[in-house]
Amino acid sequence: MTIAIRYFTKSKKGNTEKLAQQIAKATGLRALTVADDLKSRVDRLFLVNAMYAANIDGEVKDFLARNKDQIGQIVNFSTSCSGKSTWSMVKRVADELEIPLSEQEFHCAASWIFLNKGLPCEEDYQRARRFAQDMMEQG
Template identity: 30%
Template sequence: MGRVEVRYYSRTKAGNTRRIAEAIAEGAATKAVSIDDEPKLTEKADILFLGGAPYANIMAPELRQYAEELDPGMVGKIVLFTTSNWSRRTVLALKKIFKGKGIAVAEDYFYAHMLNIDGKIEAARQFGAENGV
């Protein structure tokens, strides 16, 4: 397996997105890092799991900025995840940004409805294990 990174954006440090990111990271045998704490990749990632949630049905500006500033040479493939009560718009918007930059994006992504986070933790671990190779 190559280098795997997990990055996420959450307005609340103890929130649902962080919990899902940590479960994905556990499955992929790596750690989850908030883009607030470590905004740029310091080494090339063969696989980058990236996620966040929409706020008022709009992607967080911080996550959009991260996506737009991501150096295509620093990542092989991106695997997306989202937590939300509204929709999967964040995933669709991120796919569009990354495809426009020529970055490979996995077709499959992980979605956890915010009202069922506890029920999605094990599935998130499995998703990390299956897609982190």
Template identity: 35%
Template sequence: MKIAVRYFSRSKNGNTRKLAKAMSEALGVEALDISHPVDKDTDILFLGNSVYYEDADPNVKSFIDNLELEKGTIYNFSSSAIRKSTHSQIKKCIEERKRKGETGLKLSDKEFFCKGEFGLMHKDRPNSCDLMNIKDFAKNVVAAYN
């Protein structure tokens, strides 16, 4: 089974990057930003992003538009100070590609979400509990896939 972790974070020490790095530790798979391509034969893609201006970042949407996976399931993980998650925005991107007949990708309904620090809101999030929870999430996804 081939697993990849990709994420988009606007800052070098951003919330999504912290989540991706924790997931990477749990799975023994390098977490890379979305500028790195994903192998066509990847089975599980953990895709990390966060809410910017009430939507998924355009860079993440572009990444999805250009994915060349032949199979596989995407598991979304995200953080936000205000909005719930980016799952619905990511789902719209994948459904649009399916409508055009461009992909057979699947987006799992299972996702990881936690609050993220923004200014004075949700100080120190993601915290150690959030990082432990995303590690458990990743391990459970992989265990269920086998």
């Protein structure tokens, strides 16, 4: 099974990037930004993203549109200070582009300004690493 990791963050805290690096550590793969298009078809795309103004960023949507023919399935990983997952927003875009989206996802809270200080934490990273490994093992 071929897997790629792509992430998008515009936060100075870099919570989403840190999460992507933890997933990379667990899988032995490289986490690249959504500015890096897929070079070949992958069975699973681990898409690491965050909520911005109650939606996913346009750069994530553009990446998916540019790479739709290279993606077998998306597995969503997300962070947000609101506690709300981006899964439904990714689902809307994935459906429009006819890219399957796994029903399973990883989500954790993240800090922003004075909210959720210290999150994600090591426990969140451990859960993310386990989830990524589980998703690699599922055929």
